[in-house]
C-alpha cells in the first residue's frame with residue numbers, strides 16, 4: 055500500500071491530508087517512525103548491486119532517500135494532484151522530492167531546467183530569496199531573468215514570441231508581500247503554446263487553496279516551512295513534477311548531487327503538520343477575511359493588500375483560481391514608517407517575526423527584513439514601500455486578534 059489514493063480515490067481533501075502517503079509500519083507503529091539512519095543494509099552484495107541498478111526497490115543512503123522523506127513526499131504529491139485527472143482521464147500522478155529548504159528545492163528546479171544562455175520569464179515582487187537567486191547568482195552561470203507584468207496575456211505572448219531563449223516561466227501567486235496574483239490558466243497556456251517549462255511557487259496558497267497542476271503546470275514548488283508544516287517547527291522545501299519519468303531520472307539525480315536533502319526529523323514534523331492542513335487553512339482564511347475588513351475600515355490605515363477584498367487589483371484572479379483568498383496580507387499606516395514601527399512594537403498577541411503560515415499570527419516589515427536585499431527602486435516599483443507591514447494571519451480566535459490590532463493602532 056504505497057499511497058491510499060491509488061487504491062481508492064478519497065472523497066475529501068482533509069482525509070487525504072491525514073491518510074495519503076502512509077505505509078503501514080513493519081513493527082505496527084501507528085506513525086511512521088523517524089528513520090534516523092544515514093545508510094541502509096544489504097543482505098548480500100548482489101542485493102546491493104540490484105538496489106543501485108534500480109532492479110530492486112529499496113533505500114541505499116539517506117541523501118538519496120529515507121522512509122521519513124517518502125511519507126511526506128507521497129502526501130504532498132497526493133494533495134497537489136487531489137481530484138485532478140490526466141489527459142486520459144485517470145487520476146493525475148506526480149512525484150515530489152523533499153529538500154532541506156525551499157531555496158534548495160528552487161536550486162534543483164533552476165539547475166535542472168536551465169543551461170547557459172537560457173532565460174527565465176517571471177514577474178515582479180517574488181519572494182526575496184528567489185529574486186536574489188535569479189538576479190545575483192544565476193547571471194554568472196549565463197542564465198538571465200526577464201521580469202515583466204504578467205497580467206496582460208498579449209504582452210506575455212509577444213515576449214515569448216520574440217525571445218526563444220526563454221525556457222522557463224516562473225510564477226508566484228499570490229506573491230510576496232503585495233499579494234498580487236497572476237492568472238495561472240492564461241499564463242501556463244502560453245508556456246505550453248511556446249513549448250517552455252512552467253513552474254509555480256504555491257507556498258502562499260497551499261494545495262488546499264490552489265492546484266497549479268489543474269492548469270497543466272510542469273512543476274509546483276513549496277517552501278514547506280510555511281503552511282504545510284504549519285507550526286513553524288522545521289525549514290524545508292519540496293519540488294513536485296508531473297513528468298514522473300523525468301523526476302525519477304534527471305531531476306532526482308541533480309537533487310542528489312546538489313546535496314540539498316531533507317532530514318528525518320524535519321520530514322516527520324512535516325508529515326504530522328500536513329494532517330491538519332485543511333482545518334488550519336479554513337480557519338486561517340476566515341480569520342484573514344475578518345482582519346482585512348477590520349483594517350480596511352480603520353481610520354489609521356491607508357491601504358490593505360488582501361486578494362479577498364474587492365479593492366485588491368487581483369481580486370477576480372484570486373476568486374477564479376483559489377478556494378479562499380489565503381491568510382497573507384500587507385497594509386500601510388497613514389503616518390508611514392514611524393507609525394508602522396510603533397504599531398509593531400505595541401502588539402501583544404501577534405508575534406514580531408518573519409516567515410508565515412504558522413498557527414500564530416506573525417507580523418514583519420518587508421523593506422527592512424525579507425526584502426532588504428532587493429534594491430530600493432525595484433522594491434518600490436513592486437509596491438514594497440518603506441511603510442508596508444506584512445501579516446500572516448494565524449488560527450487564534452479572531453476576537454483576540456482584532457482586540458490586539460485595535461489597541462496597537464490606537
Ligand SMILES: *Cc1c(COP(=O)(O)O)cnc(C)c1O
Nearest residue numbers: 155156157181255257277279290
Ligand atoms: C519562504 C519562502 C521561500 C523560501 O523557502 P525557505 O524554506 O525559506 O528556503 C520561497 N518562496 C516563498 C513564497 C516563501 O514564502
